[in-house]
Amino acid sequence: MDSCGNIAIIGSGSWATAIAKLVVQHTHHIGWYMRHDERIEAFVRLGHNPDYLTTAHFNVKEITFSSNLNDIVAQYDTLIFVTPSPYLKQHLQKLTVPLRDKLIVTAIKGIVPDENMIVSEYFHQVWQVPYDNITCIGGPSHAEEVALERLSYLTISCTDVEKAQAVAEILANDFIKTKCSTDIIGIEYAAVLKNVYAIAAGICNGLKYGDNFQAVFLSNAIQEMKRFLEAVNATPRCIDDSAYLGDLLVTAYSKFSRNRTFGKMIGRGYSVKSAQIEMEMIAEGYYGTKCMHEINKTLQMDMPILETVYRILYKRAEVKTEIQLLTKNFR
Numbered sequence: 001m002d003s004c005g006n007i008a009i010i011g012s013g014s015w016a017t018a019i020a021k022l023v024v025q026h027t028h029h030i031g032w033y034m035r036h037d038e039r040i041e042a043f044v045r046l047g048h049n050p051d052y053l054t055t056a057h058f059n060v061k062e063i064t065f066s067s068n069l070n071d072i073v074a075q076y077d078t079l080i081f082v083t084p085s086p087y088l089k090q091h092l093q094k095l096t097v098p099l100r101d102k103l104i105v106t107a108i109k110g111i112v113p114d115e116n117m118i119v120s121e122y123f124h125q126v127w128q129v130p131y132d133n134i135t136c137i138g139g140p141s142h143a144e145e146v147a148l149e150r151l152s153y154l155t156i157s158c159t160d161v162e163k164a165q166a167v168a169e170i171l172a173n174d175f176i177k178t179k180c181s182t183d184i185i186g187i188e189y190a191a192v193l194k195n196v197y198a199i200a201a202g203i204c205n206g207l208k209y210g211d212n213f214q215a216v217f218l219s220n221a222i223q224e225m226k227r228f229l230e231a232v233n234a235t236p237r238c239i240d241d242s243a244y245l246g247d248l249l250v251t252a253y254s255k256f257s258r259n260r261t262f263g264k265m266i267g268r269g270y271s272v273k274s275a276q277i278e279m280e281m282i283a284e285g286y287y288g289t290k291c292m293h294e295i296n297k298t299l300q301m302d303m304p305i306l307e308t309v310y311r312i313l314y315k316r317a318e319v320k321t322e323i324q325l326l327t328k329n330f331r
Helices: 014-027 038-047 070-077 085-092 120-129 143-146 161-171 184-206 211-232 241-253 258-267 272-278 282-301 306-316 319-327
Strands: 009-012 030-033 063-066 078-081 103-106 134-140 152-157 176-181
Touching: 009 014, 009 070, 014 030, 014 161, 030 070, 030 085, 038 063, 063 070, 085 120, 085 282, 103 143, 103 161, 103 306, 120 134, 120 184, 134 161, 134 319, 152 161, 152 184, 152 241, 161 176, 184 211, 184 241, 184 258, 184 306, 184 319, 211 241, 211 282, 211 306, 241 258, 258 272, 258 282, 282 306, 306 319
Parallel strands: 009 030, 009 078, 030 063, 078 103, 103 134, 152 176
Antiparallel strands: 134 152
């Protein structure tokens, strides 16, 4: 038995599917919570997720599926949460089994709307999980490339280094390289901000700004991120590590990036609502933008990119004008 005990996946999307594939290859058994029984039935029949990463095949005999979250939480020691952040509270509303003695792994690169909390903070404050029992998965990691077994690097962070190492060992293989960190707060906030910046990068791309500009934009974005992280959690960190700069770059440039795609549609003239309707998956940066705007009301950090995206998405500011004003301050 691994030091993580038995492991369950909470979520059914593309990233959940990719992580489940990594874990089950190591443990040869996982629990898997999916909300809908019809999806579970289709998965068991087909041997793959019927809706996401359909080329990733599983031995379903190694999986205990359930649509009952309480059953999964009661039976498993380590719970890997891979749900879109806007839906996390909704999922947990069904839960009556305590979480405080579980090892919580969050692979959610978002923030909990309304609460304005990063996910680790939410589990700690609302569900009384000690910080030493909360880990997060960071780093540039599009599910599609992980499923294709393309070389990727993940950072596992926890205030308890041994627990971070235990999770890292479960995920590591020939094409997944892992390292550990204690900066769970910084890595989680960086994951929220990089989604916001990817929306801005997409908007600029939709407005026909070129690669030269995108490079300047991202150099300014990482500086803005650094300022915020130092204000919210002043701990030694290297901002050009893959968990910070690397994740920002892949989210801002990749064709797999939902947030970039969402932003590109806005830049091309879509309304926010029409872009959301057309996209089949959640662009978490939309929710992250409002939450980070609210959080920064207290911190009062200089966050021109964040505030520009907020005005475009939530105040219906004129897109081209806002981006032109933003670029005047770049260097």
